[in-house]
Amino acid sequence: MKAIHAFCLAAVMVIGLCAQTIPNLPLPLGAGTAEVWNNEIYYFGGSNNWSGNILYPRIYRFDGAVWSHHDSIPDYDMWDVESVLVGDDAYLISGWPGGANRLRRYAMASGAWQYLAPSPNTQTWGVTAEHRNGEIFLFNSAGQVFAYDIAGDSWQTRTAVNATGTWDLSSILYQEEIYILGFQDSAFYKYTPDSDLWTRLANSPYPLGACAMGIINDSIYCVGGNNNGSSVAVYRSMIVYDIPSDTWVISGGVLSGARHWMATAEYRGGLYVVGGIDSAAQSVDIVEEIIPQGTAVGIGEASGPPPGFALAQNYPNPFNPSTTIAFTLPSAEQVRLEILNARGQIVRVLVGGAVFAAGAHQLRWDGRDTNGTAVASGIYLYRLKAGPSARSGQVFVQTRKMILMK
Secondary structure: OOOOOOOOOOOOOOOOOOOOOOOOOOOOOEOOEEEEEOOEEEEEOOEOEOOOOOEOOEEEEEOOOOEEEEEEOOOOOOEOOEEEEEOOEEEEEOOEOOOOOOEEEEEOOOOOEEEOOOOOOOOOOOOEEEEEOOEEEEEOOOOOEEEEEOOOOEEEEEOOOOOOEEEEEEEEEEOOEEEEEEEHHHOEEEEEOOOOEEEEEOOOOOOOEOOEEEEEOOEEEEEOOEOOOOOOOOOOEEEEEEOOOOEEEEEEEEOOOOEEOOEEEEEOOEEEEEOOEEOOOEEOOOEEEEEOOOOOOOEOOOOOOOOOOEEOOOEOOOEOOOEEEEEEEOOOEEEEEEEEEOOOOEEEEEEEEEEEOOEEEEEEEOOEOOOOOEOOOEEEEEEEEEOOOOOOOOOEEEEEEEEEOO
16 A cells, blocks of 8 residues: 555536546546547546555557457556557556566557557656657656666756655646646646646646546636545536646546546546545546547647638637627628537527628627626636528637636
């Protein structure tokens, strides 16, 4: 059993997340990792509980319909094994009880395994890793950073940060930089690989470790987790970090129960947490949506809209109490404009199918829902659907994000 200092807080009790669209795992699994490849979800490793009484050297695969036992893993260092997907290869990193410096490569297409150069890391669990530009960056709770060069099969030690954690880091990559939670005193950091520099960001709303992290557009979603390295899950709440403004909000969305050591999967435009360990330190088979399928599609997408269509960023943003939403049409079109919460649920329909003339238009949202009730602070989405266009026959759909800050 892993020794820690245990603390337990009451879970936040509010409404649940969106309905599930991926079935539960075939058995309770926590402290494993997941990757999406070829439009399928692969779950690697894990355990039956926080103590690691049973370790699973297996890969489970969701093929779009059901989960199945897909393959085996050639070692048992599977508690909090980390993974990164690089092309058609999954790299499995670290893992308790004896895999602190392990690095394995799994060929997704052929199922072949290869053990690679061991890392300098000595921490068996609670590490995190991300891939960028041919290198894998491994972070541990002593603040150390190790960079693995894939082509050269070699490791280098990079500049450490002056921060420590309780062996339960979480991270995510966004625009060539790595964002890391799990350090003491609610500290939140960004690491820039190109310059080997650390940046201290706004503290998280509460101390948080072993949470699930995902990203939609330029917001980082963090759900569940523990406080100060507890063996039991403390949180079921979700917090959201807006990268451009360096601000956090506590979202209204929560899990069905407190959980930590979950895997995260971004699948078909949705964001899911997979498995995890609950408030009794036992693994669960639950798969839940953080952001429903399809919501992520079109948010801040790089490809241009059909000619003549445009949905502008709202202004002001952040806003209180109201904001203006502007859009442009190439010809007379039928328009639907919806306000959604961070879970993809409709809060208000500003326009439900009226025809607007060609040109620029503006609509105002007063921060109230369909019933006229002022909504809570947080991240909201606005989605425009216009068409089919009389000119091109195309339907224009785009979603953007805004922040209500009271």
